[in-house]
Amino acid sequence: MSLPGDSSDTLITPPSPIHPKPQMEHDHELTIIESEPPKLLREASDITWQESLEIQDAVTLVRRRRGRFRLLHQQQFRNSLLASVGYLELANAGDFAANVWNDIPVPTFAAVLMGIGGTLALGMTFVAVQDYRLSRRNVRLLQDEKEHLQRLRQYHVKNPELVRVLDSRLGVGMREIGTEVVDRIFMDILLGAGSILVGVGTLMAIGGANRRVYEASNLLSGYIGNGLAAAFGLVNAVWSYYLIQRFRHHDAAVRKSEPSGDIRRRLHARFRRFQWHAVINGVNGLIAGAASMVTATRWWGYVVLIPCIISLIMCNYFWRKKIGYDRPVLGHVSLARMQLTPLIEDLEYAIAMQRGLSGPEISLPQTILRPSSYESILQFIVQNRMLEIYADSLAHDKKTRSILLEISTSTSNQIIITHDILLRLSVKHTNTQILLDHASRFLRTDGVRIFTHRERHLLELLGYAIWQDQTVATQTQGTTIEMK
Structure with a gap:
């Protein structure tokens, strides 16, 4: 059965008819095709475990003030880059007045501009700190997943098919870690520290009549403060070049x-999206870093800095909307009942789900989802590993948040969300329609976004798997030739 419409992300028709997965099956539990398919079709996108039906996914929420809740632990890799990070480069321009009107005595209008620019630069530090915290959560999850995959690889080293699957995930995971570390953590540390130095130096320039204050201000808001931005530009350029070459291959x-x-x-x-972002981001970082150093002594450096600031804002938006993604991470569970799903089949499934959920009315087969049944929707959410995001949405909606308060917690300030608990809450007559309306709205908004993000991740996994297969084949051919 082929579902009408286009992918919400790439807008390309799927390559073959979709065979929907039955409602009672686990999300990714499809056996590998027994006939001898092309090697590409035997690559697996996901490693899933069918555990006891009594064992269910659970999400823990912590009660906050005024009846609000938040997630206790983030369990998924998140596309959590802050939009405000795009304005970090703006902090380098906060010393404009201090460098252009570097006179004694300081003109009144210049002192006012210094106060505004210095405060702005210091304020951007809070943005850097918050983005650093969010990125560190992602890195911890990715590092735990990496260690788990490496242990699996060592244990199953004699299974070449499984090793190939694990190598694909490890390869993409390393790119994810690199992006988080370079494009976020390094940037937040270097530009955040630079914002502090530039902000302090700019505010000190107001009292520039004092010789020591004058010299310290010039150092902080000049070469030292702006030098950190230049250092990040160099690091970012090297990483961007690596990404360009990686995706070219x-x-x-x-x-x-x-x-x-x-x-x-x-x-x-x-x-192409990865490459264009890397090119613009890398070149922009180099130019912005050089311009920042020039601004210490030349006013025209700020003219060069303006398009760099605009470019960084656009790169930030492009990453958040077109490249970045959320995805589940592999947990530490048994391999006893592991089954593998072909990548292309997962891609077709993700595309079909986007189309079926994106219209004004949900248009999926009844075997997959019954829109009028909260139980069916909830089962669909759990099977597709969306429970964490769904629980978070329940906690942020005023109507459903009041329903969560009905969960008894004795003296604890935490509540546990599971399939069974939510189903019991929906039995109450006053809750049924509220939960059903919210769940339907969730699928048409967050659900579409989740499957769009999974398509992005699957495409990167598929690209790495294809490159990996060809690299191994080339090496094998070379070894064979040498032996002959």
């Missing part, structure tokens, strides 16, 4: 393979 590998034309176009579009 992946794109070349995809062109040599034989996935369907539509899948190939999706992969090409995905890689």
Whole structure:
């Protein structure tokens, strides 16, 4: 059955009809095709475990003031880059008045501008600190997943098919960690520290009549403060160059393979987005860093800095809306009942779910989802590993938040959200329609976004798997030739 409409992200028709997964099956539990398919179709996108039906996903919420809740622990990798991070480069321009009107005595209008610019630069430090905290959560999750995958690889080293799957996930995971560390943590540390120095130096410039204050102000708001931005520009340029080359190789590998034309176009579009972002971000960082150093002695450096600030804002928006994604991370569970799902099949499923959920009315087969049944919607949410995001949405909606207060917690300020608990809450007549309306709205908004993000992750996994297969094949051929 093919579902009408276009993918909400890449707008390309799926390559083949979709065979929906039955309502009673686990999200990704499909056995590997027994016949001998192309190697590409045997690559697996996800590693899933069918555990006892009594064991369910659970999300813990912490009660806050005024009956509000928050997630106790983040369990998923999040596309949590703050929009305000795009304005971090603006802090480098906060010393404009201090560097341009570096006179004694300081003109009154210049002192006012120094106060505004210095305060702005210091204020951006809070943005850097908050983004650093969010990025550190992602890195911890990714590092735990990496260690778990490496242990699995060592234990199953004699299973080449499983090793290939684990290597694919490890390869993409390393790119995710690199992006979090370089494009967020390094940036937050260097630009955040630079904002403090520039802000303090700019405010000190108001009292520049004092010789020591004057010299300290020039150092802080000049070469030292702006030097950190230049250092980040260099680090970011090296990382951007690596990403450009990485996705160029992946794109070349995809062109040599034989996935369907539509899948190939999706992969090409995905890689191009990564490359364009890396090019603009890398060049922008170098120019902004150089311009920041120039501003210490030349006013025209700020003219060069203006387009860099605009470019950084646009890069930030492009990443959050078109490249970044949320995804579940693999937990520390048994491999006893592991089954693998072909990547392309997962892609088709994610695309079909986007289309079925994105319209004004949910248009999925009754075997997958019954829109009029809260039990069916809840089962769909749990099976597709959306419970954490769904619980978070319940905690932020005023109507559903009051329903969560009905969960008895004795003396604890924490409540545990599971499939069974939510189902029991929906039995109450006054709660039924509220929970059903909220769940339907959740699927049409957050649900579409979740499957869009999964498509992005699956495309990157597929591209890495194709490149990996071709690299191994090339090495094997070379070894064979040498032996002959």
